[in-house]
Amino acid sequence: MINKIVLVDDMEISNFITSSIAKTIDPSLSVYEFTDAEVALNEITDINPDVVLLDLNMPGMDGWEFLDEMSARNLNFKVFILTSSTSELDKRRSTAYAQVAGFLVKPMEEEVLTQLLQSA
Amino acid sequence: MLNSEDQVNRITYEAFSKFSNALIRCRSFEEVGECLKLNLKYLFNFHVLRASYTRGSQHVHITVKANHAAICLIGKPDLLAYEKTLLAKGIPLYWKAGELPALPAVFDLPAQEQAELWGWLFKSDGRQIVVSLLAGNSKPFTRREVTFVKLVAETLESKLLELCLYRELDEKNAMILSINQHQQEIITSRTREIADKNKKLLDISILNAHDVREPLSRIMGLLSLVDHVKSPDYLKAEILPRLKTSSSDLDAALKDVIAQATNDLLDLKA
CATH class of the missing domain: 1.10.287 (Helix Hairpins)
Structure with missing residues (x-):
């Protein structure tokens, strides 16, 4: 059962969309929103989420660096990439990370998130 | 019955036919020199034969002796003084023994030969060739043999023209090739x-x-x-x-x- 999800996306609006959909699906869900990947990385251990939804293109620390840093710190939280990039190259690159469980393309859809919350 | 002059003429024409066939097969100026050295002595007598030919910027000078032939192709004419006279006057010239013009060392003969020099400018259809020969007592040349000199000169001129044209063609081809390469x-x-x-x-x-x-x-x-x-x-x-x-x-x-x-x-x- 999923109780806590972390959203990492530099665009507040993207997080707003995902969190709105998530709360429609399950109002009891705790959603932690971050627009700065570094801040998210520092707080993620305390939050101990069931799932992380991670954007790739971000200023400062981007999604790839976030994943590298997770590996370096031995953090094994389940990550779904959520990006507006439809690039096959990004998709292939993401499979190299053990903690990445899926590659989702924005906009997040209710059915996709429902399935994700049930399966995760 | 043939008289002796007819017989001489018949033999000479045969020799000319042999020379002409050999010349046709020549593919280089060196081969032309070699062909002249081998065949001319059967057509008429001479100690030294010289031919000068010009096409555009190509100048050919040939010197033939009994056992030696020199042929040079140069970018500037290297005419001897008496050849310039032949070109300027356009008529056959003859210098008898004791009145020879200045000649290069290759023309040197012993005094007892009483050397004499014959020279012609053969012209046809705007093409021309200067031919001259040095004769002497042991290799006398007579006016009757001028017909053969003229035949040789015309055949030789055609061959030299052909070789010069080949060279021009090669140069043009090389130029076209280089243009093509550049374009490629x-x-x-x-x-x-x-x-x-x-x-x-x-x-x-x-x-x-x-x-x-x-x-x-x-x-x-x-x-x-x-x-x-x-x-x-x-x-x-x-x-x-x-x-x-x-x-x-x-x-x-x-x-x-x-x-x-x-x-x-x-x-x-x-």
Whole structure:
């Protein structure tokens, strides 16, 4: 059962969309929103989420660096990439990370998130 | 019955036919020199035979002796003084023993030979060749043999013209080849340039599509939320301002794309 999800996306609006959909699906869900990947990385251990939804293109620390840093710190939280990039190259690159469980393309859809919350 | 003069003529014509056939087969100036050395002595007597021929900027000078032939092809005429006289006067000339003009060492003969010099300028159809020969007591030349000298001169002139034309053709071919090569290089480099430009344009289009897709995906996401909105106030306070921001971002992204693509196109053209 999923109780806590972390959203990492530099665009507040993207997080707003995902969190709105998530709360429609399950109002009891705790959603932690971050627009700065570094801040998210520092707080993620305390939050101990069931799932992380991670954007790739971000200023400062981007999604790839976030994943590298997770590996370096031995953090094994389940990550779904959520990006507006439809690039096959990004998709292939993401499979190299053990903690990445899926590659989702924005906009997040209710059915996709429902399935994700049930399966995760 | 043939008289003795007819017989001499018949033998000489046979020798000329042999010479002419050998000359036709020559493919280089050296072969021409060799052919003259081998065959001319059967046609008429001489100690030294010299021929000078000019075509455009190609000048050919041939000197033939009993056991030696020299042929040179040069870019500047190297006419002997008496050859210039022959060219200037255009009539056959004869210098008897004791009145010879200054001659190079190759013409040197022992005094008892009583050397005499014969010279002609043969002209036909705007083509010409200067032929001269040095005769003497042991190799006497007579006026009757001029017919054969003329035949040799005309055949030789045709052969030299042919060889000069081959050389000109080779030069032109080399020039065409080098032009072709140059063009091939230009085509290769242009093709590479175009391929590079195409790749750049493709890269640009991919980058641009990503930049545009980001705000567009927000607009689509926000619109999908509208179904779940319970109050007009929430729509007005939470959704519409974000839609407005995202639309502005999309507009800005598209303007960027256009500006960027324009710049890149200008760069590529430069």
